[in-house]
Amino acid sequence: MKNNLFKILAFVMVIVMALSLTACGTxxxxxxxxxxAELSAGKLSDGTAIENDTYKxxxxxxxxxxxxxxxxxxxxxxxxxxxxxxxxxxQKVRPVSNWVESAIMVYYHDKSFGERVEDxxxxxxxxxxxxxxxxIEKNVIKVEYYMEDLNAIIPVDYTLLDDGIRVSxxxxxxxxxQNPIYTISLAPFFCSVKTGLEDSYLFYPSGSGAIINTxxxxxxxxxxxxxxxxxxxxxxxxxxxxxxxxxxxxxFGAKKGNEAALAVISSGAEQAxxxxxVNHPNHKYSSxxxxxxxxGYDYNEVRGNITSSExxxxxxxxxxxxxxxxxxxxxxxxxANYSGMAKLYQKKLFGDNExxxxxxxxxxxLKFFGGLMEQKNFLGFPYDKLxxxxxxxxxxxxxxxxxxxxVKPNVQLVGFGQSGLDVQKVxxxxxxxxxxxxxxxxxxxxxxxxDNGIDSFVDFNISQLGESGAGYSYTFDAAKTANSRSxxxxxxxxxxxxxxxxxxDAFKMLRRDKLQNVSDKLLKKIDKYNIAGVSFGVLSDxxxxxxxxxxxxxxxxxxxxxxxxxxxxxxxxxxxxxxGANLYAALAADCIFETPHSSAESDxxxxxxxxxxxxxxxxxxxxSETINAGEMLDKKALQCLENGTSMLYVLCNEYSSIITYxxxxxxxxxxxxxxxDVILKYANEYKxxxxxxxxxxxxxHTVLTKDVRVTTYSNGIKVxxxxxxxxxKTADGVVTAGGSLIVK
Numbered sequence: 001m002k003n004n005l006f007k008i009l010a011f012v013m014v015i016v017m018a019l020s021l022t023a024c025g026t027x028x029x030x031x032x033x034x035x036x037a038e039l040s041a042g043k044l045s046d047g048t049a050i051e052n053d054t055y056k057x058x059x060x061x062x063x064x065x066x067x068x069x070x071x072x073x074x075x076x077x078x079x080x081x082x083x084x085x086x087x088x089x090x091q092k093v094r095p096v097s098n099w100v101e102s103a104i105m106v107y108y109h110d111k112s113f114g115e116r117v118e119d120x121x122x123x124x125x126x127x128x129x130x131x132x133x134x135x136i137e138k139n140v141i142k143v144e145y146y147m148e149d150l151n152a153i154i155p156v157d158y159t160l161l162d163d164g165i166r167v168s169x170x171x172x173x174x175x176x177x178q179n180p181i182y183t184i185s186l187a188p189f190f191c192s193v194k195t196g197l198e199d200s201y202l203f204y205p206s207g208s209g210a211i212i213n214t215x216x217x218x219x220x221x222x223x224x225x226x227x228x229x230x231x232x233x234x235x236x237x238x239x240x241x242x243x244x245x246x247x248x249x250x251x252f253g254a255k256k257g258n259e260a261a262l263a264v265i266s267s268g269a270e271q272a273x274x275x276x277x278v279n280h281p282n283h284k285y286s287s288x289x290x291x292x293x294x295x296g297y298d299y300n301e302v303r304g305n306i307t308s309s310e311x312x313x314x315x316x317x318x319x320x321x322x323x324x325x326x327x328x329x330x331x332x333x334x335x336a337n338y339s340g341m342a343k344l345y346q347k348k349l350f351g352d353n354e355x356x357x358x359x360x361x362x363x364x365x366l367k368f369f370g371g372l373m374e375q376k377n378f379l380g381f382p383y384d385k386l387x388x389x390x391x392x393x394x395x396x397x398x399x400x401x402x403x404x405x406x407v408k409p410n411v412q413l414v415g416f417g418q419s420g421l422d423v424q425k426v427x428x429x430x431x432x433x434x435x436x437x438x439x440x441x442x443x444x445x446x447x448x449x450x451d452n453g454i455d456s457f458v459d460f461n462i463s464q465l466g467e468s469g470a471g472y473s474y475t476f477d478a479a480k481t482a483n484s485r486s487x488x489x490x491x492x493x494x495x496x497x498x499x500x501x502x503x504x505d506a507f508k509m510l511r512r513d514k515l516q517n518v519s520d521k522l523l524k525k526i527d528k529y530n531i532a533g534v535s536f537g538v539l540s541d542x543x544x545x546x547x548x549x550x551x552x553x554x555x556x557x558x559x560x561x562x563x564x565x566x567x568x569x570x571x572x573x574x575x576x577x578x579x580g581a582n583l584y585a586a587l588a589a590d591c592i593f594e595t596p597h598s599s600a601e602s603d604x605x606x607x608x609x610x611x612x613x614x615x616x617x618x619x620x621x622x623x624s625e626t627i628n629a630g631e632m633l634d635k636k637a638l639q640c641l642e643n644g645t646s647m648l649y650v651l652c653n654e655y656s657s658i659i660t661y662x663x664x665x666x667x668x669x670x671x672x673x674x675x676x677d678v679i680l681k682y683a684n685e686y687k688x689x690x691x692x693x694x695x696x697x698x699x700x701h702t703v704l705t706k707d708v709r710v711t712t713y714s715n716g717i718k719v720x721x722x723x724x725x726x727x728x729k730t731a732d733g734v735v736t737a738g739g740s741l742i743v744k
Contacts, residue, residue, distance in 0.1 A: 035175050039146045039153060040133040050139050050160045057160040059134060059141060062089065063101050064127035066141050066158040068165045070330060075259055077165070077330050079103040079187045081285060083194050098124040099283045100192070103143070105185040105291075108150050109314065120147050122154075151177030154184060161327065168267065168325035171294060171318065180314065185275070185291040186326050191254035191263050192287035195219055195279040201606075202288045203253040203338050204276055207245030208643070209611025210599035211338065211703075212278060214286040222604045225275040225291065228265065229582040232555055233509055233544035234479050234487035236299040237499075245600040246541055247274055248582050248612060252288045253341045260336035261328055262344055265290050268324035269583070270543060270555035278604055292324040296545050296554040298483035315482040315547060319554045339700045342614035346697065349587065350619050355714050359695035360453075363683045364647040365409045365623040366402075367593065368395050369667065370416035370436050373424070374658050375503070386420055387658055392437035394653035396445045398672055399454065405683040410591050410621060410646065411449060411456040412535055412577060421664050423507040425469035426518055427460045430525045443530045450532060455591060455621075457533035457577040458526070462518045462565075464489065464538060466507035471521070478508035479546035487544065491663035500663050512546035512561065515539075519565045523572060533575035535593070536565070540578030540585035559584035580625075591621040593648060597639050607703060610643035610711075618697035618714065623648040628675055629666040634738060637682055638721045641740050642701075642711055644693055647682055649675055689742055692717055704728075708735060718743040 049058035056069040060078075063085065068077045076082055080101045084092070102121035122145050126132055131146040141158040153175040159166040167187045174181065193200045196217025204210045206226060213219075230246040250265035252274050265272050276288045297314045331340045347353055374387040395413065402409070415421035416436050417428015432442065449456040468474040478486040487509040493500035510518065526534070539562060546552040559582075566588035569576050578589040586592050595616070599608045616622050624645040627636035640647045652659070655671040669675070696713040703709050707724035719742050722728050722735040735741040 033151075033177065035151050035153060035177055036131070036146050036148075038175060039131070040135065040144050042133055042135055043130075044134040044136065044141070048136060050136065050141065052160060052162060054163065055160060055165075057141065057158065057165060060085075064132065064134075065101065065103055066143070066165075068160075068328075068330070070332075073332060075330065075332065077190065077261060077328065079167070079190055081189050081192050081194065096283045098128075099280070100189050100285055101127075102189070103127075103187060104145060104154055104156060105188055106147055106150060106152070106154060107182040107184075108152075108179045109182060110179055120150055122147070125149050150179060150181070152179075152181060156186070164327055164329040166266065166325055166327045168323055169292070171268075171322045171324065172320060174294070174318070176318070180316075181294050181318070182297075182314065183273075183291050183293050184324065185289055186324065187328070188275075188289040189285065189287050190326075190328055191252060191261050191289060192285045193254055193256050195284050195286045197256055200256040201254075202276065202286060203255070203341060203609075203611070204288060204599070204605065205247050205249045205251050205274060205611065206599040206602070206605065207248070207596035207608070208598055208613065209338065209609045210602070210605035211607055211609055212276065212286065212288075212604055213606045214278070217279075217284075219279040219286070221281050222278045223276065224602050224604050225273050226600070228269045228272040228274060229543035229555065229558065230541060232296070233489060233542050234481050234546060235297070236481065236483075236488070237490060245596055245598065246580070246582065248541070248580070248586070248596065249345075249615065250274075250290075250583060251341070251345055252290070253338065254288065255337055258332055258336050260331040260340065262331060262341040263288075263290065264327045264329070264345065264348065266325045266327045268292055268322050270558045271319060271322065271324065276604065290324075290326050293554050294318050296482040296547065298481040298485070300483055313483045315553060317550055317553065319556055320550060322556060338609055338611060339614065339698075339702070342611050342698070342701075346615045346619065349615065353697050353714070355697060356618050356695045359618065359621055360408070361621055361644075361690060361694040362409045362646045363405075363407050363687045363690040364649060364679055365411070365593070366398075367412045367414060367626060367648055367650045368398075369414050369421060369650065369652055369670070370433065371420040372415065372658065372662055372664065373419055373422040384422075386418065386433050386435045387656070388420075388433070388435035389652040389654050389656065389659065390436070391653070392441040392445045394672075396441075396448055398651065398653070399445075399448065399452075401676065402679060402683075403452070405680055405687070407683050407687060408453045410577075410593070410623065411454055412459060412579075412593055413456070414459040414535075414537060416458060417460065419466075421662075422504075423461065423464045423466040425467060426465040426472045426510060427462045427470065427522050430460075430470045430522050432458075432529060439529060446530050446532055455533055455575055457535040457575065457591070458529075458531050459535040459537050459577075459579075460522060461538045462522060462536060463510050463515060463542060463544075464507050465510055466505060472510065472514065472518070474508065477511050477514055479511050479544060479552075480548045482545070482547050484547065487546070493663060504663065509544050509546075511548055512544075512552040512557075513549055515561055516565060516568075519568060523569060523574075531574070533577060533590075534569055535577035535579065535589075536562075536585070537579035537593070539565070540581040540589070543582060563588050586616060586620065589620065591623070592616060593623045594625050595622045595643075595645055597625045597636070597643070607706065609703070610639075610698075610701060613643035613645055614698045614701060617644045618695055622646065626650040626666055628669050628678070630668060633678065635723060638723060638738075638740060641686065641689070641719050641742075642709055642721045644696075644698060644711065644713070646690070649679055651675060689717075689719070692744065704730075716744075
């Protein structure tokens with residue numbers, strides 16, 4: 001019996017081995033698809049061109065690149081830096097050329113090395129080998145790059161615009177081989193500067209905006225990258241708190257002497273990151289560019305016996321029906337700086353740079369927070385109870401007390417739902433908490449605001465949920481990550497700066513295809529509350545994917561979804577507001593609360609500039625970040641004068657230890673009684689200034705020294721601010737230490 005068993009097992013093993021060998025043989029015999037055969041035929045002759053009144057766009061066969069020539073000035077812009085274009089072929093350093101003459105860079109997953117991510121540059125792997133095609137169709141030079149090592153074709157269109165050039169890729173036309181593509185960088189050296197060039201810098205759109213000086217040839221090498229519209233909230237969050245700021249605006253730029261270029265990510269911004277390198281050791285250039293993610297990913301933790309590590313899990317499907325495009329606009333003379341970039345971008349968004357006299361911007365604005373959930377217990381059984389820090393009657397009383405200033409502030413009510421600031425049922429249960437007062441109390445507040453010309457907005461969080469309710473399931477209505485898990489978010493402990501899983505449960509991002517449904521249902525619910533204005537603070541600065549549906553892969557259609565929601569409310573007669581808003585929400589909103597005052601404070605950034613405010617000032621009502629939360633009130637007030645934002649105060653009527661030990665930041669020092677005198681002081685001191693600049697755009701902003709700046713408005717009013725401890729003398733007078741000088 002035993003021998004028979006061994007014979008049977010041996011026979012089975014032989015069959016299994018035979019099948020395995022057969023399978024292996026099948027894989028070895030399987031040939032890779034001949035993708036190169038799909039490459040279009042033909043190449044352009046040197047100098048083949050398309051022209052308009054200002055520019056000539058032509059093919060340069062010496063570098064196999066497209067050149068944009070200003071016919072009047074003779075200045076050239078290209079995917080290849082000007083210095084490299086002007087270097088004779090026999091004097092070029094080949095390793096440098098392989099980098100800076102690359103029109104695209106591709107990162108892909110090399111499956112033969114266990115999903116290792118590799119990078120390819122088009123010069124080294126494509127154009128130097130002649131593995132490309134180029135042709136002209138109307139006003140477009142169409143180039144197909146065949147990346148031999150990757151066995152893939154990347155088609156890039158170069159379109160001549162009236163005032164610049166567009167570089168774009170149709171995602172549907174990318175042809176992949178066996179190894180999936182991860183990201184594609186477009187024109188990584190169009191906005192580049194040879195490190196050490198005088199009067200040069202890069203502009204990076206982190207937060208308010210940041211400048212990176214490039215005039216030091218010995219600058220320390222560094223790299224930085226951030227996703228446009230913020231890190232994908234449907235990706236596993238890191239267990240730490242950072243000073244990261246959103247890239248709210250899909251723009252970047254470079255300046256060198258009397259020439260500059262503004263780059264605008266005109267399509268595919270949700271899939272883009274803005275990347276930056278300072279003084280690269282291989283080629284000594286500093287550059288900023290757009291990198292597009294064609295596949296989403298999530299982190300997967302791999303635990304060992306002693307240590308653990310994280311690997312990236314990528315989605316199988318590439319993003320579809322999407323165009324990735326960057327428009328480059330050359331600037332020269334007095335406009336060749338970040339002020340010129342902001343003015344041009346404002347014109348692209350709004351059509352002109354004229355003052356908007358319909359705007360009534362206030363010296364200050366108010367953000368009231370209602371309350372939060374308090375953990376209690378009864379006979380040893382824990383339960384949560386809503387603690388009200390501010391009631392509707394409190395808000396009415398405070399507004400009446402501050403009316404002596406003569407200022408009509410914008411007012412936002414945050415955390416007035418059934419769970420206060422805490423994330424529980426979606427949209428706060430679509431009801432206002434009874435602890436804050438009755439419908440009659442809210443109606444009285446709304447009527448007071450309407451009668452006195454005060455715009456008020458009640459905030460609702462419609463994109464996050466911490467429990468089932470209001471018709472939505474915590475289990476089944478959560479967005480999915482690229483790893484097919486629910487998209488979890490965590491509160492961050494203020495004391496240890498890590499996920500607070502001891503006191504608070506994780507919450508989830510709502511399925512993207514439910515957002516419009518929630519907003520429609522909410523609109524019907526709030527009609528009974530007589531609410532005149534609504535804000536969507538979390539939705540306006542949080543972009544996220546949902547791998548439940550390919551329409552929402554890699555944050556796809558986020559801008560369109562949010563814009564549609566805002567339109568629904570405006571069409572119903574409601575005013576809408578946003579907080580620290582990404583571009584799409586900012587354009588849709590009537591008022592933008594908490595516009596960013598700083599960048600992410602990377603060591604690579606030399607100083608911050610108010611680019612965000614320069615774009616929206618005079619076009620939208622805008623407020624500062626909350627200036628009374630934390631220290632340095634006087635400095636924050638100076639920032640408001642510098643960038644023309646209404647001074648925003650976060651307030652509550654009653655402050656308690658519950659707030660102190662909660663994970664919610666920015667509430668310290670919010671009690672109204674401790675802020676009343678300061679609000680009235682600044683309101684009386686600067687009311688006239690804010691009246692004068694109401695609706696005015698920013699004509700120019702200049703950093704005179706590290707601590708002294710001057711802003712000029714479209715009506716000629718200037719304001720100097722001095723953040724230093726010493727007086728500063730200007731042609732318009734002395735700016736006292738820690739003070740300002742307003743020149744009319």
